[in-house]
Amino acid sequence: MFVSSIVLALATVSASPVQTPITLKLTKQSTLGLENLAASTRSSINRFSSDSKSEPLQNVQNVFYQANVTVGNGQVLTVDLDTGSSDVWFRGSTCTSSDGSCNGNKVDITDSSLKSTGKTFSTTYGSGSVSGNIYTGSVGVAGAVAQNLPFGVSTQEKGFNGVADGLLGLGFNSISQISQTMGSPANWFDALGYTGSQNQFSFYLSAAADGDNGEITIGGTDPSKYSGNINWLPLNSETYWQFDASQMKYKAGGKSGNVGAWFRNNAISDTGTTLIIMNNAQADAINSGIGAQPFNSTAGIYYIDCGLAKTGVPLEFSFPSFTMSIPPAYYVLDNGDGTCISGVTRGAGFLTPTIFGDILTRAYYTVYDKANNRVGFAQAVHPH
Numbered sequence: 001m002f003v004s005s006i007v008l009a010l011a012t013v014s015a016s017p018v019q020t021p022i023t024l025k026l027t028k029q030s031t032l033g034l035e036n037l038a039a040s041t042r043s044s045i046n047r048f049s050s051d052s053k054s055e056p057l058q059n060v061q062n063v064f065y066q067a068n069v070t071v072g073n074g075q076v077l078t079v080d081l082d083t084g085s086s087d088v089w090f091r092g093s094t095c096t097s098s099d100g101s102c103n104g105n106k107v108d109i110t111d112s113s114l115k116s117t118g119k120t121f122s123t124t125y126g127s128g129s130v131s132g133n134i135y136t137g138s139v140g141v142a143g144a145v146a147q148n149l150p151f152g153v154s155t156q157e158k159g160f161n162g163v164a165d166g167l168l169g170l171g172f173n174s175i176s177q178i179s180q181t182m183g184s185p186a187n188w189f190d191a192l193g194y195t196g197s198q199n200q201f202s203f204y205l206s207a208a209a210d211g212d213n214g215e216i217t218i219g220g221t222d223p224s225k226y227s228g229n230i231n232w233l234p235l236n237s238e239t240y241w242q243f244d245a246s247q248m249k250y251k252a253g254g255k256s257g258n259v260g261a262w263f264r265n266n267a268i269s270d271t272g273t274t275l276i277i278m279n280n281a282q283a284d285a286i287n288s289g290i291g292a293q294p295f296n297s298t299a300g301i302y303y304i305d306c307g308l309a310k311t312g313v314p315l316e317f318s319f320p321s322f323t324m325s326i327p328p329a330y331y332v333l334d335n336g337d338g339t340c341i342s343g344v345t346r347g348a349g350f351l352t353p354t355i356f357g358d359i360l361t362r363a364y365y366t367v368y369d370k371a372n373n374r375v376g377f378a379q380a381v382h383p384h
């Protein structure tokens with residue numbers, strides 16, 4: 001998700017069917033890291049390179065993706081992994097909300113391995129907000145465990161629909177509220193201590209119709225999930241996974257244009273956002289090009305004929321060195337009630353970047369490379 005308190009507020013991303021959650025991370029805090037894992041844990045994990053590990057992601061109706069995350073002394077929570085924010089938090093037992101966001105599993109803070117810091121946090125996202133208390137403890141995904149990680153335990157939530165039990169942010173430390181409050185890095189991935197070519201993680205997002213799981217690979221890539229080259233874009237800011245979009249062009253049916261032609265020349269890759277979010281004029285042009293209906297301001301989305309998932313045009317985004325083409329099956333989202341919505345919507349402003357959410361990641365396996373401060377896109381391999 002997009003952390004709206006850091007950059008300008010993003011209008012609520014879209015109406016309820018298409019909200020996605022977020023996650024965050026922490027940095028080297030002590031002797032965290034893989035060397036602390038029990039040998040039995042290490043030997044049971046999948047390895048694509050010497051130390052990479054993969055964890056399945058449950059696809060919730062193409063709207064968001066969540067993983068089992070271990071917390072403290074053997075607790076398991078279902079959490080959204082979010083490259084568009086940088087704090088880690090879990091739902092607390094005293095959580096209150098006005099919209100059902102607190103429904104679901106909660107972290108047990110009576111776990112003696114978790115320590116209160118006496119500090120509080122509060123983070124606002126493009127489509128929700130959370131506040132609560134900061135604890136420290138171990139947080140692991142796929143057996144990659146960060147020890148003594150500062151993370152939030154919510155006492156108030158809004159906009160999270162009670163689906164996932166928290167967020168695990170995989171953005172940079174510079175946009176972490178918890179790091180700022182603690183005065184030290186609180187980034188989950190950094191805390192794992194990967195170095196060199198393993199200082200990266202990668203996402204494969206499944207398509208609901210294919211019935212398979214998504215996957216995060218930590219410390220490498222999973223070559224079975226992509227084909228061809230990985231095309232790299234250098235980051236121009238270590239906040240979000242943000243890159244220059246001033247030369248980016250779009251093409252959708254008869255409509256084409258230069259995305260960077262306005263003031264806002266950046267884009268981010270955000271697994272915690274469902275849709276692709278662009279400025280209003282660009283979103284209007286693209287939706288006209290793919291045959292979607294005009295923007296519905298009541299619903300906050302563009303409706304599109306579900307049949308276009310099979311017969312529609314590809315949606316292309318081009319950079320000077322490569323072009324990505326999203327097939328209609330990935331940008332026509334089925335609401336399950338006979339209506340479908342377009343995967344591109346309004347919401348980016350003059351100073352906020354284009355947000356490439358799950359619509360793009362489903363089509364393009366995405367590598368988040370901290371060794372080289374770049375993000376890579378390769379054609380995702382789906383079972384069908």
Ligand SMILES: *[C@@H]1O[C@H](CO)[C@@H](O)[C@H](O)[C@H]1NC(C)=O
Nearest residue numbers: 055056057058066067068076
């Ligand atoms: C999480 O763990 C439960 C219990 O082992 C399992 O049934 C479920 O499939 C797991 N979810 C994911 C996304 O791996």
Ligand SMILES: *[C@@H]1O[C@H](CO)[C@@H](O)[C@H](O)[C@H]1NC(C)=O
Nearest residue numbers: 293295296297298299300303
């Ligand atoms: C806009 O969306 C609302 C809510 O889904 C719906 O009731 C209304 O019919 C839509 N309007 C148009 C013009 O499609």
